[in-house]
Amino acid sequence: MNQYWSPLVHNITPYTPGEQPKLDNLIKLNTNENPYPPSPKVLEALRGEIADSLRLYPDPNADRVKAVLAAMHALTPQHIFAGNGSDEVLAFIFQALLKHDRPVLFPDVTYSFYPVYCRLYEIKYQAVPVTAGLDINIDGYQCQNGGIIFPNPNAPTGLPVSRADIERLLARNTESVVVLDEAYVDFGAESSVPLVQKYPNLVVVQTLSKAYSLAGLRVGFAIGHPELMEALERVKNSFNSYPLSRFAITGATAALEDRDYFEKTRQQVIRTRDTLGLRLAEMGFSVLPSKANFIFARHPYHNARDLAERLRKRSVIVRHFSLPKIEQYLRITVGTDRQCAALLSALTEILAPPSLS
Amino acid sequence: MNQYWSPLVHNITPYTPGEQPKLDNLIKLNTNENPYPPSPKVLEALRGEIADSLRLYPDPNADRVKAVLAAMHALTPQHIFAGNGSDEVLAFIFQALLKHDRPVLFPDVTYSFYPVYCRLYEIKYQAVPVTAGLDINIDGYQCQNGGIIFPNPNAPTGLPVSRADIERLLARNTESVVVLDEAYVDFGAESSVPLVQKYPNLVVVQTLSKAYSLAGLRVGFAIGHPELMEALERVKNSFNSYPLSRFAITGATAALEDRDYFEKTRQQVIRTRDTLGLRLAEMGFSVLPSKANFIFARHPYHNARDLAERLRKRSVIVRHFSLPKIEQYLRITVGTDRQCAALLSALTEILAPPSLS
Structure with a gap:
């Protein structure tokens, strides 16, 4: 608390990202x-x-990134917006498209940054309950509303919504923007990008941080x-004309171009996710059928927080x-086969019943 | 205009950055x-x-950047905030520290992004006239007020405010934040960083885009x-937890460490600026005594817009x-000696009186 703060600052509760251990x-x-x-490319x-040209500003419009995405989806560069991570893109979306008199709707179990954006931009929101099975309930x-947003597949459950259900939602919801946060879509869910030409109120958000291995x-x-x-663009150009560095523009372009990798x-x-899911199920976990690069699972007899702490003691x-609704779940990122084997081995030790001697 | 836009979007007029020609x-x-x-370092x-570690998120707190700046100024890392360019830092400042009932004050001739931020965050502002000589009038x-902000040296004039005048302002203005935007301070103005320990309402903003050759x-x-x-930090962590990429953190740290370069x-x-200023004066320009890496000058007999167009035809x-107040001025970035010679040569051609034959 400080007399110099804008009143808004007192009311915000920042998002807490996962630990980035050193x-x-x-x-x-x-x-x-x-x-x-x-990708090596x-x-x-x-x-x-890495050149003298770093002294020069980057292209403020990231035209190369837009061109490759437009070509990939048979759209125009004007259909594309690029930002400094999808979190920044989402922030601009909340401010530019979701701030209306009516509340924004999103699931009660979802990416926990959404309510944070709402407080930052003073946007009303309403959380729509997920089903008992933690699925997004499209009929809810x-x-x-002033807009609808959810990740597809949802975070942190990994559960997808089918394109048919998305179309059902879009057909009914024509008065506000529908935002699909497809951060994890490349791991098996159906992307809604092909619907963009048909629905003028649809925005699909994607990232290079997950499937393209470029979180850094x-x-x-x-x-x-x-x-x-x-x-x-209007909001971006009122905030920071150059959100993407020269590295970001060039790296993103090359990553999007290397389809084989x-x-x-x-x-x-x-493949690793599906094997890991089976192994966890064999160990007694209830495993949600994830279409993301993580698994969301709970064990009927073990407290999730304790499990996480005991895993950490074993360096996982x-x-x-x-x-x-989710306090008994763990969200486990899909690592390499070897990392997943280490996780399973640590869990085997932790879950082993005490000896009867 | 679009029914889906947040009402705010209709009212903003984005900043127009200088052209980045391809x-x-x-x-x-x-x-x-x-x-x-x-710097080569x-x-x-x-x-x-450029490594596999790009798959990992960067340090969300940019601790290495904060550590080197804290050491440089005998402050703590808690005295430092790092962002994705000083424009982003300024945006956070407007939202977090300058949004109050009373208007923000800044000069009527200044960095034209300030009124853009005000519209983005719906902040009232009042422009304080510069003097007839285009100096910032501290007594104005x-x-x-809800805050005071100006560049020191001012943009686009290049005219500095002395540290004594800054202290006079700070001594009188204790109820709101004073922000000094020192993007160009390294080219000869007095930095106010040494005043930070004394005034709890002072914020100094700097960038690596100018004196450190890292605009890209x-x-x-x-x-x-x-x-x-x-x-x-609260606003940043409600907007984008990771504004600085791995490249940004590492490049900034190395740049700040290489004091010799x-x-x-x-x-x-x-040196080049001061020589260029003299040459322009010899050609009849009125040259403001710049402490930045640009020169702001007007010619009594030549329209500034025409001059800019004729320079462009000569590839400058x-x-x-x-x-x-400034429509008859040109803002000329200080290039290499060779670039400045080319500029002067083009101007000599343009300004040559028509032959009397």
Whole structure:
């Protein structure tokens, strides 16, 4: 509390990201990073940016990123907006498209940054309950609203919504913007990008932090009708004309272009996820059928927070949320096969019944 | 105009940055970039980030950047806030520290992003007239206010305010935050960082885009009382937890550490600026005594917009602002000696009197 703060500052509760430990010997399965490195072609392209040209401002419009995405989806560059990570893109969306008299709707179990944005921009919101099985309940979004947003697949459950259900929602909800946060879509859910041409109120947000192994570079983007993208450009250009560095623009372009590498690593993550899910189920966990690069699971006989602490003592970090409905779950990032084996081995030790001697 | 836009979007007028031309053969003296490359040590450090670790999120707190700045100024890391370019830092400052019932004060001739931030965050502002000589009039800031902000040296004039005048202002203005935007301070003005320990309402903003030759990397920072920095952290962590990429953190740290290179290049820019100013004066220009890496000058007999257009035809771009009080000025970035010679040569051609034959 400080007399100099804007009144708003007293009312905000910042988002708490997962721990970024500075120790190298931990098995880090807590922030959904990709266990595989970026494409060698990305590293090569980034090398080209280590040059005297760093003295010059980057392209304020990130045209190269927009061009490659537009070509990939048979859209125009005006359908694309690029930002400094998808969190920044989401922030601009909340401010530019979701601030209305009516409340924004999102699931009560979802990405915990959404209510934080609402407090930052003084936007009313209403949480729509997920089903007993933690699925997003599409029929719960029929009330009047100032916008709808959810991740697909949802975080931290990993549960997807089908494109048919998305279309059902869009057909009914024409008066406000529908934002699909597809941070994890590349690991097996159906993307709604093909619906952008049909629905002028649809915005799809994606990131290079997960499936493209570039969390350290900070690039995310939105795809939607050019008029919606214009709103984001206006806010961006009233905030920071150059959100993407030269490295971000070049690295993102190269990553999006290397489809083979992307395909290979995402398939490997999917395979490991599905094997890990089976093994956890064999150990007695209830495992949600994830379409993301993490698994959300609970054990009927073990407290989730205790499990997370005991894993940490064995140098494995996973994420636990002290939140209603999910406090007995662990969110476990899909690592390499070897990291997942280490996790399973640590869990085997932890779950072993006490000897009867 | 679009039914889906937040009402705010209709009312904002984004900042227009200087042109970033994609042609290589232009002499680019329009956006105040440093004509010298970044330190070789910066390039070397950046090379180390081209690695598999790009798959991991960066340190959300940019602790290394804070540590080097704290050590440099005998302050603590809690006195430092780091952002994705000083424009982002300024945006957070407007939202976190300058949004009050009373209007923010800034000069009527100044960085044209300030009124843009005010519209974005719906902050009232009042422009305080500069003097007839375009100097900031410190005595004009005595009214009740919600904050005071100006660049020192001012943009686009390059005119500095002395530390004694800053202290006079701070001594009188204790009820609101005073923000000094020192983007250009390294080219000869007096920094107010040494006043931070004395005044709990002072925030100094600096950037690596100018004197450190890193406009393409996107790093800026604020220095001030830890409680003021906490307000910025709260807003940042409600907007984007990871504004600085791995490249930004590493490049900034290396740049701040290499004091010798910094000293050498800034002195060279200062020398070239002062020579360029003399030459322009010899050609009949009225040249303001700049302490920045640009020169603000007008010619009594030549229209500024025409001059800018005729320079551009000769492949030299400078900046012209169609704004009251300064529409007859050109803002000319200090380039290398060779670039400045090319500018002078082009101006000589343009200004040559028509032959009397």
